[in-house]
Each structure stands twice: as C-alpha cells, then as structure tokens.
Amino acid sequence: MEHEVAKAKTLLEALPYIRDFFGQTVVIKYGGHAMKDEHLKKAFALNIVLLRYIGVNPVIVHGGGPQIGKMLDQLGICCQFREGLRVTDQATMDVVEMVLVGKVNKEIVNLLNQHGGKAVGLSGKDGRIINAQKMEMVIPHKDMPPEIIDLGKVGEVTDIRTGLIRTLEKEGFIPVIAPVGVDDDGETYNINADAVAGAVAGALEAKRLILLTDVAGVLDAEGKLISSMNRHKAVDALEKGVLRGGMIPKVKCCLEAVEAGVEKAHIIDGRLENSILLEMFTKGGIGTEIVF
Numbered sequence: 001m002e003h004e005v006a007k008a009k010t011l012l013e014a015l016p017y018i019r020d021f022f023g024q025t026v027v028i029k030y031g032g033h034a035m036k037d038e039h040l041k042k043a044f045a046l047n048i049v050l051l052r053y054i055g056v057n058p059v060i061v062h063g064g065g066p067q068i069g070k071m072l073d074q075l076g077i078c079c080q081f082r083e084g085l086r087v088t089d090q091a092t093m094d095v096v097e098m099v100l101v102g103k104v105n106k107e108i109v110n111l112l113n114q115h116g117g118k119a120v121g122l123s124g125k126d127g128r129i130i131n132a133q134k135m136e137m138v139i140p141h142k143d144m145p146p147e148i149i150d151l152g153k154v155g156e157v158t159d160i161r162t163g164l165i166r167t168l169e170k171e172g173f174i175p176v177i178a179p180v181g182v183d184d185d186g187e188t189y190n191i192n193a194d195a196v197a198g199a200v201a202g203a204l205e206a207k208r209l210i211l212l213t214d215v216a217g218v219l220d221a222e223g224k225l226i227s228s229m230n231r232h233k234a235v236d237a238l239e240k241g242v243l244r245g246g247m248i249p250k251v252k253c254c255l256e257a258v259e260a261g262v263e264k265a266h267i268i269d270g271r272l273e274n275s276i277l278l279e280m281f282t283k284g285g286i287g288t289e290i291v292f
C-alpha cells in the first residue's frame with residue numbers, strides 16, 4: 001500500500017509540468033546510444049507515447065550517422081568528414097537517403113507504433129517540409145585567405161514548412177522526420193540531423209528542443225557538466241574552443257532555436273533510461289539547458 005501511495009504522490013508532483021506542457025510541441029532529436037541499445041529504444045518509445053497521451057505534441061527528428069557509415073562500408077564506398085559533416089557525392093547521397101528514409105525512419109515508426117503510438121514517417125521531401133540549399137562552407141584562417149570546402153550534396157535548411165506537421169499533430173499522430181531536404185529544382189540534400197531538429201523546433205515555435213546524445217550534456221574545460229547556459233555563455237564556449245566535434249553543431253542549433261522563439265533547448269544523456277521524462281517532469285532536470 002505504501003508503495004501505491006508513493007506512486008500517486010509522484011504522479012501529482014508531475015502535475016504542474018504536465019499542465020505546462022499540455023497542448024505544446026516538443027521537438028526531440030533522437031540519436032546516439034538511445035537508438036542502438038534495445039532496452040533504451042523501448043524506454044524512448046514509451047516516453048514519447050506517454051507524452052502524446054498526456055496531451056503533448058512530440059515531433060521526432062532522427063539521425064543515423066553510424067547506420068549510414070555501416071552501409072557505406074558494406075558497399076565499399078569510403079566516407080570522409082569535414083567539420084563534423086559527411087562529404088556527400090551522388091553515390092553517398094543515394095545511400096544516405098536509402099538508410100535514413102527507408103530503414104532508420106521506418107524502424108522508429110515501427111518502434112513507436114508497437115508501443116501504442118500513432119507515428120508517421122516523413123522525409124523532408126514529404127509535403128516539402130525541409131527546404132534546403134547547398135551548404136557553403138567557408139573556414140577562416142589567420143593571415144591567410146579563407147578556405148572554401150565543397151561538401152557535395154550537403155545542405156543547409158532554408159525553410160521549414162509546418163503545414164503537414166500541424167495536420168498530423170491535430171490528428172494525434174507523432175511525426176518522425178528524416179534529415180533529407182530538397183531545393184526548388186528537386187535536388188536532394190543530406191543535412192545534419194541536429195541542424196534540422198533546431199530549424200523544425202524554431203519553425204514550430206516549440207516549447208522545448210531536446211537533443212539526445214552520448215554524454216551527460218555540455219562539459220566545461222575540466223570535464224564538469226554545465227547545467228545551464230544563456231546565449232552569452234554558449235557563444236563564449238563556442239569561441240573559446242571548449243566545444244569540439246559533434247557538440248559544436250548541437251550548441252549552435254540550440255542557440256538558433258532559442259533565438260527563433262523556442263523557450264528552452266536541452267542537450268541530455270540518451271544513455272540514461274527515461275531521460276526525456278526526467279528532463280521534462282522533474283524539478284532539477286538533467287543535462288544542459290540553453291536559454292535565450
């Protein structure tokens with residue numbers, strides 16, 4: 001009996017948060033360890049389905065870098081990264097689209113539906129959700145002319161069309177979006193999934209952007225977790241070189257999202273079971289929050 005009483009108390013403790021999130025959109029970037037481990041996959045699905053049943057509108061944007069890498073390897077196509085982005089020729093683009101849209105996206109849809117959700121898988125081409133253009137990568141060099149890198153079919157988001165996402169939300173569906181975009185000429189682009197998640201959250205004026213990753217959050221130079229960063233602190237960390245590799249696009253896209261009106265962005269540990277619920281429905285939260 002004592003156990004049951006404690007359970008009821010826990011539910012009531014979550015009430016202020018549930019009330020706050022009711023009817024709101026939360027964009028979640030699904031990737032990293034939480035997408036590989038069977039136990040964590042199930043927990044992720046249950047977290048998302050629960051959100052939907054208590055009146056939150058979750059929108060999932062997924063990655064799949066390791067899965068693309070594995071397939072390229074099997075096909076004997078070599079892969080190269082510049083500044084954390086995959087150099088993408090036409091053959092690579094075909095594999096990226098097949099793996100992200102055909103395999104990873106459908107696996108996530110299936111996972112959510114198996115656990116009681118109503119998920120719909122989309123690429124950026126469906127309803128032209130993700131409009132993109134070829135990315136111009138310019139690396140500044142001290143005392144030298146800037147370096148211009150051609151990443152091939154790597155794109156950047158120009159515009160997110162929210163109509164189809166809103167229609168699905170209204171009907172109780174959970175949109176699951178693969179980070180493949182398209183331009184006016186029908187050219188397909190490979191886009192970093194964190195960047196897509198940030199742009200989708202901004203366009204939807206989501207209440208939260210949550211990025212799941214393989215570390216506790218943003219760590220400082222001593223390796224200690226930074227639990228909260230405002231714009232000023234985040235820009236400072238980017239400029240001082242505290243952030244490296246994949247953490248750079250993550251913090252950048254969180255900044256862009258809060259600048260576009262998202263209330264808070266979070267980088268949280270996807271290795272932790274129920275990390276999404278812990279972040280949203282407990283007082284202290286987990287990981288790093290980025291606010292305007």
Ligand SMILES: Nc1ncnc2c1ncn2[C@@H]1O[C@H](COP(=O)(O)OP(=O)(O)O)[C@@H](O)[C@H]1O
Pocket residue numbers: 031032033063212213214215217218219220242243244245246247
């Ligand atoms: N200051 C930092 N704080 C946390 N992680 C950092 C930092 N600088 C670099 N990283 C690296 O960024 C990685 C997360 O980015 P990434 O590998 O792209 O994640 P994911 O695959 O989950 O999208 C971490 O595993 C870590 O190695």
Ligand SMILES: CC(=O)N[C@@H](CCC(=O)OP(=O)(O)O)C(=O)O
Pocket residue numbers: 031032062063064065066068084085086096154155179190191192193194
């Ligand atoms: C341009 C670029 O690098 N695109 C990424 C898209 C997938 C992705 O971002 O997946 P993760 O979130 O798992 O890294 C790629 O080809 O790997």
